[in-house]
Amino acid sequence: MAAEPMTSGPTVAIYDTTLRDGTQGSGISLTTDDKLKIARALDRLGVAYIEGGWPGSNPKDLAFFERAAHEHWEHARIVAFGSTRRAHVAPEDDANLQLLLSAQTPTVTIVGKASAFQVVRVLNTTLDENLAMVRESVAYLKAAGKEVFFDAEHFFDGYRDDPNYALAVLRAACEAGADAVVLCDTNGGTLTEPLTEAVRHVVREIPCVVGIHTHNDCELAVANSIAAVRAGARHVQGTINGLGERVGNANLCSVIPILEYKMGYRCLPPGKLALLTETSRYVAEVANVAHDPKLPFVGAHAFTHKAGLHVNAIAKEPRAYEHMPPEAVGNTRHVLVSELSGRSNIVLKAQTFGIDLSDKPEIVRQIVEQIKELEFLGFWFEDADASLELLIRRALPGYTPPFTVLDYTVLTEYREGRGMLAEAMVKLQIHDQVFHTAAEGNGPVNALDAATRKALQAFYPHIADVRLEDYKVRVLDDHHGTGAKVRVWIRSGDNFRSWSTVGCSTNIIEASWMALADSLTYPLVTPLPTGTQSITPAVEAKASR
Structure with missing residues (x-):
């Protein structure tokens, strides 16, 4: 199994919104310096777009765009995020659109309502005025020379209630020159089958690049993003480690390897997939949150083996209990030792300490029995490698304690x-x-x-x-x-x-x-x-x- 498989499928543009949507998660607060550090890491990873924030929302985002304009970005395009013009306000008079232009980014994303219910009950305007807001805002930004993405907020809820109007919103954006229309599962409640059907319909009807933006309220954000790509979407929005509002957004650390390694799409520049684990952990460090060891692909436990039967098998052939090589995403294999351990666990674990027990079966047997006895008494060696290594060394002939x-x-x-x-x-x-x-x-x-x-x-x-x-x-x-x-x-x-x-x-x-x-x-x-x-x-x- 190759660590970096050949990608022969279409390109999927990866759009990272960690610095905007990710910071809406509980307990997440980034300084301007923090945002620049994360943006540089995302650029090294090779994502296509980095959404830096909403220029009109706070001074930190304004400072980020000012400093980002003087940075060299090797792979990514920096994106400013905002909304369509306000109701009954001309684009040239709309403060939000002016702030988007002042951010000096090559790409802007504007969000607008794609749900008739949201237009009437939340925006308190008419359906026709909402279409004009979308159309005129996109056209104004395109005339200023920007690449423009339109985030169709509440699209799937709106499509379920009134598909004709939801599609009319997308057409308004597309006809005005939008480079992509992004279908947003804003409340995170759409199941995969109806989402897939809706995306297929949009791809057939709308002559624009179609994107997907999902939230994880039903724990389907990654699955729904993958399903949307299968249905024809070629632009995926998400965050590193799934950070985001409520329970989070689609986790790009899962979306990217599934699309690229499992399905053959082009998501990152060649060789960059191996930086995924490093990037995931760096973002957690900068955001001052614990890195979840159970994250798929990039978590510390993603390629960890404990049961003796499993360890015995991976010692012979890793594919026996691993769906992919950990090094493909920059992770490493771990072997845990506990009361469930067999002799293979001990031998492989000792190798990580630089100790060869392959020709010492009796010592290995004694170590296994000692560990089982100690864990019965309450010891736990899974997160105490130093005590485990000392236990192994003490069992070897010639060991002399320093004191x-x-x-x-x-x-x-x-x-x-x-x-x-x-x-x-x-x-x-x-x-x-x-x-x-x-x-x-x-x-x-x-x-x-x-x-x-x-x-x-x-x-x-x-x-x-x-x-x-x-x-x-x-x-x-x-x-x-x-x-x-x-x-x-x-x-x-x-x-x-x-x-x-x-x-x-x-x-x-x-x-x-x-x-x-x-x-x-x-x-x-x-x-x-x-x-x-x-x-x-x-x-x-x-x-x-």
Whole structure:
């Protein structure tokens, strides 16, 4: 299976509206700088159009278009979005149309009502005046030298109620010179079969390029976009990661690979499909939202395998449980290890750590049994690769721990006038020496961390660069109240990498110590990234004293 299949079908213009429709989603707010960063990423991906916003709606969008006019766009055309002229106002006197022209974009998109109900009940004007608004607005913008797209708002609802009027709106735009008419499922309630029939009818009747714009209220936005293309649409609007109003828009990160990889349409320039995962995650980062690991194609779990039967099969032939190669969209294959794991999971996972277990079946069997026992007790290794790697390394002959904990004590008390106080005392053995250290902290875990580092830094200077990045506690059996078992998850990092560890106990201090000890052990026993200085010489020098 080729990672980048030949595309022999028609071209479908990808129109991204993340910067306008996407920002209408709850919790999404982008600065002008954010919008420019995302626009540059979309241009690198190779989408045909980037809708930058509505120039008349807010100062940020005005600033975006001013700055975008001075950028070099390699693949995309920047689009300004607005509406048709107001009722009974001449185009040259309409403030919105003037702002569209002032945005200095090569392409503009205007939205108008394609539903008789919306015209009468929302616009409060006549059906004939609405047709004139569409016709005159498109003609005015075309006379100014713009490429013009007409978004037919509420088209499918309008088509269902009065198909003749909905088509009349499209004809008005097309006859005035619109470069494409875009059928909008504005409320997101249209099912795929009636949508397909409507698109086919439009393609037969209207001599313009037909586009599709869907919302995901019935979780059909991607399916409806694909169905519209099958029915003849050649312009697809959507957003990265499906961001958008209510529950979102059609997710271009799904639409693009389906059309290009699965169906053979041309959506992006050659070789650009492999940038899709990178773009998806970058947009989430800039928008300051968590990247959904369950997103198809680009999510962290999209090509993740857990069950032993599945992993055994993909080790022989990935097509057994993968519908396409993950690298085609820039993603990677992941193998999880859990109580469901078989030996193949362990062997493949160890390979990602640079450990070859292919000729060590007995060790693999022991590791599988240990993982099943630990997960029965409440450990969870799917998101704690560092603890898993240490478990594997500890099972190998010749493993020497960088330190051994002999005992530790944690005291926590409240003192009037001072508040809470935590103190930890730790006794470690490092090689043939025993260190007994103590430290205070703003909590018991912080105190344990500080006391342990005091002992380790003399032998392992690199430990000073290790920092705790995140700490989470999950109660596993809440019916036991304060005596419940808890799982502690810690993410740590240094100047080169991040790693995650896990601990589990009915005692939150013990669970925290397990995760903390692994987080400090991991950078001492695993190779540093290529090109960085190894900590081994410092260890040997200190140990010889």
